[in-house]
Amino acid sequence: MSASGRDDDGKLGGRLMSRRGAASALAQGRAQAVAAALSDVSLAGLAGWLHRQTVIETEARTGFFIAPAGLMIGIALVYAAEWRPSTVFAGAASALLLMMALRLREAAWAGPAFLLAGFVGAGAALSAAELARVQTVIFAGEATVRIEGRVTWRDTDDRGRIRYTVTIARTDRPVLSRPPDKARILVSSRHEPLEIGETYRGLVRLRPPSGPAFPGAYDFSFGSHFQGLGAYGFGLGAPEPPPQAGDASGKPTITDRFAALRLSIGERIREAIGGPEGAVAAALIMGDRAGIPDEIDTWLQTTGLSHVLSISGLHMALVAGFAMISVRALLAAFPWCALVLPIKKWAAFAALGVATFYLAISGGNVATDRSYIMLSIVLLAVLFDRPALTLRNLAIAAMVVLALSPHALTTASFQMSFAATAALLGAYGVYARRRDTANNAQGGRSPVVAALLFLAGLAATSLIAGTATAPYSAYHFQRIQPFGLIANLLAMPLFSVWIMPLALIAMLLMPFGLDEPFLVLMGYGLTLVFEIAHAVHDRLSDTPTGLVTATGLAFLSTALVLAAFLSSGLRWAALPIAAVGLALSPERGERPELLVFEDGKEVALIDASGTLVPLRTRPNDFVFSQWQRAFPPNGADGSAKTEASPTKAFTCRSIPAADPSTIAATTGGTDPSKTANSAPLRRRPEMRYCTATTRRGLTVAWTDDFRETGRACDEADVAIIARAIRLETCRSGATLVTLRTLRRTGSLAISKDPQGAGRHVARSIENARLEWTRHRQAPWPEVWSRSTEEGPPAARAQTNPDAARD
Numbered sequence: 001m002s003a004s005g006r007d008d009d010g011k012l013g014g015r016l017m018s019r020r021g022a023a024s025a026l027a028q029g030r031a032q033a034v035a036a037a038l039s040d041v042s043l044a045g046l047a048g049w050l051h052r053q054t055v056i057e058t059e060a061r062t063g064f065f066i067a068p069a070g071l072m073i074g075i076a077l078v079y080a081a082e083w084r085p086s087t088v089f090a091g092a093a094s095a096l097l098l099m100m101a102l103r104l105r106e107a108a109w110a111g112p113a114f115l116l117a118g119f120v121g122a123g124a125a126l127s128a129a130e131l132a133r134v135q136t137v138i139f140a141g142e143a144t145v146r147i148e149g150r151v152t153w154r155d156t157d158d159r160g161r162i163r164y165t166v167t168i169a170r171t172d173r174p175v176l177s178r179p180p181d182k183a184r185i186l187v188s189s190r191h192e193p194l195e196i197g198e199t200y201r202g203l204v205r206l207r208p209p210s211g212p213a214f215p216g217a218y219d220f221s222f223g224s225h226f227q228g229l230g231a232y233g234f235g236l237g238a239p240e241p242p243p244q245a246g247d248a249s250g251k252p253t254i255t256d257r258f259a260a261l262r263l264s265i266g267e268r269i270r271e272a273i274g275g276p277e278g279a280v281a282a283a284l285i286m287g288d289r290a291g292i293p294d295e296i297d298t299w300l301q302t303t304g305l306s307h308v309l310s311i312s313g314l315h316m317a318l319v320a321g322f323a324m325i326s327v328r329a330l331l332a333a334f335p336w337c338a339l340v341l342p343i344k345k346w347a348a349f350a351a352l353g354v355a356t357f358y359l360a361i362s363g364g365n366v367a368t369d370r371s372y373i374m375l376s377i378v379l380l381a382v383l384f385d386r387p388a389l390t391l392r393n394l395a396i397a398a399m400v401v402l403a404l405s406p407h408a409l410t411t412a413s414f415q416m417s418f419a420a421t422a423a424l425l426g427a428y429g430v431y432a433r434r435r436d437t438a439n440n441a442q443g444g445r446s447p448v449v450a451a452l453l454f455l456a457g458l459a460a461t462s463l464i465a466g467t468a469t470a471p472y473s474a475y476h477f478q479r480i481q482p483f484g485l486i487a488n489l490l491a492m493p494l495f496s497v498w499i500m501p502l503a504l505i506a507m508l509l510m511p512f513g514l515d516e517p518f519l520v521l522m523g524y525g526l527t528l529v530f531e532i533a534h535a536v537h538d539r540l541s542d543t544p545t546g547l548v549t550a551t552g553l554a555f556l557s558t559a560l561v562l563a564a565f566l567s568s569g570l571r572w573a574a575l576p577i578a579a580v581g582l583a584l585s586p587e588r589g590e591r592p593e594l595l596v597f598e599d600g601k602e603v604a605l606i607d608a609s610g611t612l613v614p615l616r617t618r619p620n621d622f623v624f625s626q627w628q629r630a631f632p633p634n635g636a637d638g639s640a641k642t643e644a645s646p647t648k649a650f651t652c653r654s655i656p657a658a659d660p661s662t663i664a665a666t667t668g669g670t671d672p673s674k675t676a677n678s679a680p681l682r683r684r685p686e687m688r689y690c691t692a693t694t695r696r697g698l699t700v701a702w703t704d705d706f707r708e709t710g711r712a713c714d715e716a717d718v719a720i721i722a723r724a725i726r727l728e729t730c731r732s733g734a735t736l737v738t739l740r741t742l743r744r745t746g747s748l749a750i751s752k753d754p755q756g757a758g759r760h761v762a763r764s765i766e767n768a769r770l771e772w773t774r775h776r777q778a779p780w781p782e783v784w785s786r787s788t789e790e791g792p793p794a795a796r797a798q799t800n801p802d803a804a805r806d
Contacts (some may be wrong), residue, residue, distance in 0.1 A: 049569075052568075053568035053569050053570045054108070054568075056567055056568035056569075057566065057567060057568050057570065060567035060568075062565060062566060062567055063112055063115070064392060064395065065391070065395050065565045066112055066115050066116050066119065067115070067119050067395070067399060068119075068395045068398045068399050068402070069116065069119070069561070070115070070116045070117070070118065070119025070120045070122070070123060071119050071120075071122060071123040071126070071398075071399060071402050071403075072123065072398075072402070072409055073116075073119075073120045073123060074090075074119065074120040074121060074122060074123020074124040074125075074126075074127065075123040075124070075126070075127050075402060075406045075407075075409045075410075076123075076409065076410075077120070077123075077124060078123075078124055078127035078128065078131075078406070079127060079406070079407055079409065079410050080410060080550075082767060082770065083124070084128070084131075085124050085125075085128055086128065087125055087128040087129045087132060090121050090122075090124040090125035090128055091121070091122075091125040093121045094118050094119070094120075094121030094122040094124075094125055095118075096118075097114050097115075097117045097118035097121055098114070098115065098118035098119075098122075100114040100118075101114035101115035101117075101118055123402070123406065126402070126403060126406045127406040127407070130226075130405070130406050130407060131771055134225065134226055134228075134771070136180075136181065136182075136224070136225045136226070136227075136228050136229070136230055136772075137178055137179070137180050137181055137230045137775075138180065138208055138209065138221060138224065138225060138230045138231070138772065138774075138775040139178070139179075139180045139183075139206055139207065139208045139230050139231035139775065140178055140208065140775045140776075140778035140779070140780045141207075141208070141743070141780040141781060142205065142206065142207045142208075143174070143176065143205070143206050143781075144203065144204070144205050144206075144236065145171050145172070145173065145174060145176060145203070145204065145206060146171065146172040146173050146201075146202065146203050146204075147166065147168050147170070147171055147172075147183070147185075147200065147201075147202070147204055147206075148168070148169055148170040148171075148172070148199060148200070148201045149166040149167050149168040149169045149170070149183075149199065149200055150166065150167045150169065150197065150198075150199060150200070151164050151165070151166055151194050151195070151196055151197065151198050151199070151200050152165050152166070152167055152182075152196065152255075152256070152259065153165040153196065153259055153263075154193060154194065154195075154196065154263060155263075155266075155288055155290035155291070156290060156291055157290050157291055158276070158279065158291050158292065158293040158294075161186055161187065161188045162186075162187050162191075162193055163184060163185065163186045163187070163290060164184070164185045164187065164194065164200055164239075165182065165183075165184050165185075165229075166182065166183050166184075166185055166200045167181065167182050168180060168181060168182065168183055177779075178775075178778055180206070180229075180230025180231040181228060181230055182228050182229050182230055182231075183204075183206060183229070183230060183231040183232065183233060184229055184231075184232050184233070185200070185204050185232075185233050185234065185235050186232075186233070186234045186235065187234070187235035187238060187239065188234070188235070189235065189237050189238040190238065191238035191239065191241075192241065194239060194242065195260065196252065196256045196257075196259045196260040196263060197252040197253065197256035197260070198242045199242060200239050201239060201240040202235055202236075202237060202238070202239035202240055203235070203236040203237060204233045204234065204235050204236060205233050205234055205236060206231045206232070206233040207231065207232055207233055208221065208230075208231060208232075208775060209221040209223075209224040209229065209231075209232060210598075210622075211598050211746040211747060211764055211765065212746055212747055212764035212765075213597060213622075213623050213626040213627065213630075213747055213764075214595055214626070214627065214630060214747050214749055214764065215746075215747070215748075215749050215762040215763060215764045216547065216764075217626060217630070217747075217764065218412075218476065219746075219764070219765075219772065219773070221772045221773060221775075222407075222410075222772045223411070224772070225771060225772035226405070226407050226772075258360070261361075262286060262288075262361050262363065265285070265286060265361060265507075265510070266282045266285075266286040266288050268510065268515075269281050269282045269285060269286070269506075269519060270282050270291060272515065272516045272519040272520065273519050273520060273522065273523035273526075274523070275523075276292065276293050276296045276530070277522075277523035277526040277527055277530070278291075278523065279291035279292045279293070279296075280292055280296065280309065280526050281503070281519065281522055281523065281526060283309045284308070284309070284311070284315065284499070284500070284503060285361070285362075285503055285507065286361060286362060286363070287310075287311050287362040287363045287365065287368065288363070289309055292309070296530060296533075297309075298537070299530065299533035299534050299537045300533055301479075301542070302479075302481065302537050302541045302542040303481060303483070303484060303487035303532075303533045303536040303537050303540075303541070303542070304466060304481030304483075304484020304485075304487055304488060304542070305484070305487050305488065305491055305529070305533055308491075308495060308529075310365070310367050310368075310413070311358075311362045311365070311367065311368045311371070312367035312368060312370075312371050312417055314495070315358075315371070315500060316355055316358065316359075316368070316371040316372060316375050317371075317375065318495065318496060318500035318501070319354060319355065319358050319500060319503070319504050320351040320352070320354055320355040320358075320375055320379070321351070322500065322501045322504055323347075323350055323351045323354040323355075323504060324347045324348060324350065324351035324379075325347075327343075327346065327347040327350040327351070328343055328344060328346075328347035331343040331346060331347065344382065345382065345383050348379045348382040348383055349379075349383065351379055352375075352376060352379045352380075354504070355372060355375050355376070355379070356372075358372075359372045365413060366401060366405070366408045366411060366413040366414045366417065367413050367414075367417040369401055369404075370397050370398070370401050370414070370417055370418065370421075371417075373396070373397040373400050373401065374393055374394060374397040374421070377393040377396060377397065378393060381393070390425070390429075391422065391425050391426065391429065391564065391565055394418070394421055394422060394425055395565075398418060401414070412472060412473075412476040412477070415472045415476075415557075416469040416472045416473065419468045419469050419472060419557075419560060420464075420465040420468050420469050422468070422560065422561070422564040422565070423464050423465060423467070423468035423560065423563075423564055424461060424464055424465060424468075425564065426563060426564030426565065427460075427464050454493075455489065455493075458488070458489060458492055458493065458496075459485060459489050462484065462485050462488035462489060462492065463485055466481070466484050466485060466488070468560060471548070471552075471553055471556045471557070471581075471585070472553070474545040474548045474585070475548040475550070475553045477629065478544055478545050478546060478547065478548070478626075478629035478630045479542045479543065479544055479545060479629055480542060480543055480545055481542045481543075482540075482542075482543055483536060483540035483541075486536060486540060487532060487533060487536040487540075490532045490536075491528075491529045491532045491533070494525050494528055494529055495525075495529075498521075498522075498525040499522055499525040499526060499529070502518045502519075502521050502522040502525070503518075503522055505518045506518040506519045506522065544628065544629045544632035545629075545632075546586065546587060546629075546630060546631065546632055547586075547587035547630055547631075548585050548586070548587065549584055549585055549586070549587055551584050552581045552582070552583075552584040552585030552586075553581070553585065554581075555577055555578070555580050555581030555584060556578060556581035556582070556585070558574075558577055558581075559574040559575075559577040559578035559581060560574070560578075562574040562577065590751060590754070591606050591610065591631055591751075592606060592631075592749035592750060592751045592762065593605060593606060593694035593695055593696055593698055593750060593751045593752060594606075594694055594698065594700060594718060594748075594749070594750040594751070595612075595627055595631075595747070595748070595749055595750075596720060596737055596742070596747060596748040596749075596750065597620075597623050597747050598742045598743070598745075598746050598747045598764070599722075599739075599742075600704075600720065600721075600722035600723075600737070600738070600739050600742055601615075601616070601620075601704075601722055602614075602615070602616070602619055602620050602623045602624070603615040603616075603650075603700075603702055603720060604619070604624070604627060605650075605692055605694055605695070605700070606631055606694075606695070607695050608695045609633055609634055610631065610632065610633040610634035611633050612624070612627055612628060612631065613649050613650070613692075615650050615690060615692075615702060649692065650690040650691065650692045650702070651690065651691050651692065652688045652689065652690035652691075653688065653689055653690075654686050654687070654688055655687050655688065655689055655703075655705055655708070656687075687703070687704050687705040688702075688703065688704060688705075689701070689702075689703045689705065689708050689711075689712075690702045690703065691715070691716065694752070696751070696752040697752065698717045698718060698750070698751075698752050698759065699715065699716045699717045699718070700716055700717070700718045700720065701715055701716035701718070701719050701720065702720040702722065703720070703721060703722070704721075704722040704723060705723075706721060706723045706725050708721075709721050709725060709727060709736075712734075713730035713731065713732050713734050713736060714732055714734075716734055717734055717735065717752075717759060718734060718735045718737065718750055718759065719734050719735070719736050719737065720737045720738075721736070721737070721738045721739075722738075722739065723738065723739060724738065724739040724740050724781075725738050725739075725740070726740070728740075728741070735750065735759050735761060743776055743780070744765065744768060744776055744777070745763040745764065745765055746763060746764030746765035746776075747764040748761055748762065748763060748764070749761075749762040750762070
């Protein structure tokens with residue numbers, strides 16, 4: 001190559017290098033600019049953004065929602081975390097913290113922090129006061145006893161059986177040392193029903209409220225404790241008829257008269273409509289669900305329509321709204337009234353009166369109370385020309401309900417009711433803000449468009465409410481209704497424009513005897529609802545979810561609160577929190593191999609496919625359905641298949657019944673014929689000894705014959721004796737389960753320890769010292785004793801010294 005060529009090449013290479021250098025410098029400059037921008041976003045920009053969002057929240061006054069949030073946290077610490085503070089200490093600390101919050105109200109973070117802490121203390125104080133106030137005596141075991149008490153309520157189920165709620169005044173044969181204050185008695189024998197206020201006298205079999213069906217399940221003693229119900233039972237024969245005259249206990253009180261009014265209204269509704277439609281109509285109007293057939297109840301539950309049976313916001317809004325529209329339309333028909341009088345306020349006042357009467361006859365529950373409080377606030381806002389539909393009203397309703405009944409926070413009714421309402425109001429707020437900023441200059445809509453918009457709004461309402469309540473349904477009931485939108489879209493128009501308006505008209509005309517045609521028409525509407533529920537149930541039923549963790553539910557609840565109650569961009573934090581909640585929600589632990597209910601009779605294995613293998617051919621539906629939802633077959637809840645050997649069904653053989661004369665030595669020297677919780681073994685025609693092997697090789701023996709205890713301990717890893725024997729342990733090292741141990745522990749979930757040859761036993765009752773579980777530690781059994789006329793029942797009781805050592 002010539003010299004000139006080499007020079008040209010050199011010049012070209014120099015130009016390329018210079019261009020590369022310039023490009024590199026430009027890239028470095030851009031990288032530095034991006035880094036500076038990112039630095040600005042991560043520091044000053046982020047701080048500025050947070051400041052702007054805080055200003056938006058301040059202008060929207062969302063700080064008010066700190067109050068109910070603090071109350072909920074304080075109540076949760078008492079009831080969920082089992083914290084037991086002093087009422088005086090918690091109240092004083094709350095007052096001090098709230099005073100500090102008032103002094104620091106202008107501070108950006110200190111004021112809200114002290115406000116939150118103050119209401120946490122207030123929630124704890126309210127809970128402690130409620131626990132001190134409610135002193136329900138829950139029955140300790142099972143006993144056949146003669147009772148005498150005052151009837152405070154009566155209802156009838158779909159099979160014609162009558163259920164009484166009785167305030168017990170006296171027990172006899174035996175005289176109980178810890179008699180429950182109130183019991184609910186089911187009577188199958190035909191008899192003339194006792195009226196409210198009359199005296200129930202008769203022989204009954206009493207038992208305590210049911211405990212959890214498995215570890216982590218709902219403890220029915222919790223609700224019974226706060227309802228004042230200490231026992232459930234059934235009558236052994238009909239109650240004695242009341243005397244013809246001179247029965248002072250039969251004189252009705254004001255409460256009795258109102259209960260009798262509620263009862264007569266319910267009976268009138270069921271009589272006029274008849275069948276399951278009459279029972280559901282009574283539930284819609286009276287809140288009395290006793291007569292609803294199990295089949296209808298199942299259809300409504302599996303299709304997401306069971307919410308119509310609980311008198312809640314839907315019913316209150318439809319009844320009060322129809323009353324308000326009707327009164328306003330009636331007044332508007334007179335020009336003088338429309339021009340001179342504030343007919344809107346008059347209509348709101350009339351609607352408030354109708355809603356108050358509806359609350360009174362419904363009996364009241366958490367959802368009904370919340371709905372009435374919210375509706376009252378809305379109607380009062382109309383009376384005083386204030387905005388009505390706001391999240392602030394929901395927060396006030398929550399604070400009132402929690403102040404009256406703090407324990408309601410832990411119930412499914414409260415959580416699902418408030419979650420649905422918060423989600424709907426939050427979505428409505430976003431829609432209203434966008435609607436106000438949009439150009440709404442448009443003409444009237446055609447009837448077709450209006451109908452489509454109504455259906456679209458109904459679908460959106462059902463979708464939002466169903467999504468908000470799904471986590472709580474999965475946590476409490478281990479079920480979700482993915483196709484509930486379809487059932488609600490088909491059925492809810494019937495409730496809105498047919499069933500509930502007719503119910504209100506019928507109630508207004510009932511005092512004049514003109515209600516029957518409207519009740520009959522209401523029944524036709526309910527028949528259509530049943531057809532819809534049946535069709536959806538057969539084709540698009542609910543789905544079992546398995547167990548859901550409390551941690552996942554807490555994250556999802558936090559996401560719902562942020563999305564519904566915040567007004568600024570901070571609400572977008574709900575998305576990652578919800579994602580974390582969804583990831584943490586499924587219970588991913590190993591499934592137990594053996595489930596034992598606290599009565600010792602219901603036992604089931606969980607095989608390798610996740611299928612439940614029950615001990616009994618026909619297990620108890622109440623218990624077994626809970627087990628099926630909590631532990632569905634592998635894949636039904638997204639769980640993985642467990643690799644293990646298949647589980648065989650129980651192998652059982654019959655054995656001769658025990659001789660009653662030989663029982664005393666085994667049961668601790670107590671003759672079962674003289675104890676309240678024992679039935680003579682001679683009446684049992686057959687006893688059994690059953691064996692099985694779990695999927696991981698645990699051998700299980702079950703028997704209801706105490707004589708087979710030694711054999712069960714020697715042959716099995718887990719020996720279940722469905723009798724109240726004194727023995728606590730097996731010499732062989734096997735796990736011994738008896739009615740006495742189950743009374744303390746509740747239902748069990750047992751698995752083989754994967755790290756060794758031992759067994760892992762999960763108890764339903766970890767803390768037997770809680771207010772609603774203390775009855776499990778009370779001495780038992782009661783000794784059969786003759787009554788005397790001196791002293792109260794508790795003073796006349798005799799306690800078995802052997803039972804006291806239990």
